[in-house]
Amino acid sequence: MNRKRVAVLISGRGSNMAALIDAAKDKTYPAEIVVVISNRPDAGGLMIARANGITTEVVDNTAFGKDRAAFERVLQALLEKHRVDIVCLAGFMRLLTAGFVKQRQHRILNIHPALLPAFKGLNTHKRVLEECVKIHGATVHFVVPELDSGPIILQGAVTVRAGDSEAALAARVLKIEHRIYPLALKLVAEDRVRVENGRCMIDGVAVPDAGQLAPDLP
Ligand code: GRF
Numbered sequence: 147m148n149r150k151r152v153a154v155l156i157s158g159r160g161s162n163m164a165a166l167i168d169a170a171k172d173k174t175y176p177a178e179i180v181v182v183i184s185n186r187p188d189a190g191g192l193m194i195a196r197a198n199g200i201t202t203e204v205v206d207n208t209a210f211g212k213d214r215a216a217f218e219r220v221l222q223a224l225l226e227k228h229r230v231d232i233v234c235l236a237g238f239m240r241l242l243t244a245g246f247v248k249q250r251q252h253r254i255l256n257i258h259p260a261l262l263p264a265f266k267g268l269n270t271h272k273r274v275l276e277e278c279v280k281i282h283g284a285t286v287h288f289v290v291p292e293l294d295s296g297p298i299i300l301q302g303a304v305t306v307r308a309g310d311s312e313a314a315l316a317a318r319v320l321k322i323e324h325r326i327y328p329l330a331l332k333l334v335a336e337d338r339v340r341v342e343n344g345r346c347m348i349d350g351v352a353v354p355d356a357g358q359l360a361p362d363l364p
Contacts, residue, residue, distance in 0.1 A: 150177040150335040153230040155238040156184050160191015162236035162257055162327050167198050169328035176335035181228045185240050218246045244291035252341050254289040257327050259319050261301055266294035271316045282306050284323045286330035297346040299339055302326040302359035326359055
C-alpha cells in the first residue's frame with residue numbers, strides 16, 4: 147500500500163496531532179506522519195512528536211513579521227522537502243493565504259471545535275454555553291481561504307450537560323476530536339472523499355454513516 151505522506155501543523159499542546167500519530171502507527175492505516183511543523187518553538191506538541199520518533203521542524207512566524215508570504219515560502223519548501231501529500235492543521239493558529247491554500251486545494255484539513263458552520267472562530271465552548279446550545283461538537287473540514295469554512299468531511303457531536311463548565315465541555319469535545327480526525331484523514335488518504343460544488347461526498351454519498359459520530363445521543 148502506498149501510504150500518503152502527511153505533515154501535521156501545530157502551534158500548541160498537540161493532542162490532535164498525537165491522535166493522528168497514534169492512528170498512523172498501524173501499518174495498515176493509509177497515511178503516515180512524516181513531519182510535524184510548528185510555528186512556535188515552545189509548542190508542547192513538538193516534544194510529543196519527537197518522543198514518537200517523528201521529524202519536527204519549527205518555522206517561527208515572529209521572524210517574518212507581517213510578511214505572511216515569506217513565512218509560507220519556508221513552509222512550502224519544508225512540505226516539498228518532506229514530499230508531503232496531505233497537510234493536517236491541528237491547533238495551528240496562523241491564517242494561511244489564499245495562494246497557499248489554492249496550491250493544495252482539498253489537500254489541507256483542519257479540525258474545529260464546533261459543529262460548523264455554527265461557531266466559527268475562537269472560544270467556541272464559552273459561546274456555546276452562553277447561547278444555551280444543546281448539542282455541540284467538532285468538525286473536520288477542508289481548508290479554504292475563509293476562516294473555518296470549507297467542505298465538511300466529518301462531524302462528531304456531544305450533548306451539552308446541565309452545569310457544564312467550559313473546561314468540562316471542552317474535554318468532551320476534545321475526545322470526539324481525537325476520534326474524528328484520524329477517521330477523516332483515513333477517508334481522505336484512501337481517496338474516498340470528493341468535493342463536488344463545494345460539498346464533500348464520501349464514497350459518492352453526501353451524508354454517509356461514516357460522516358457523523360454521536361456516541362452519547364440516542
Ligand atoms: C483543538 O480544540 C482544535 O479543535 C482547535 O485547537 C485545539 C487544538 O488542541 N483547532 P490540540 O493542540 O490538538 O490539543
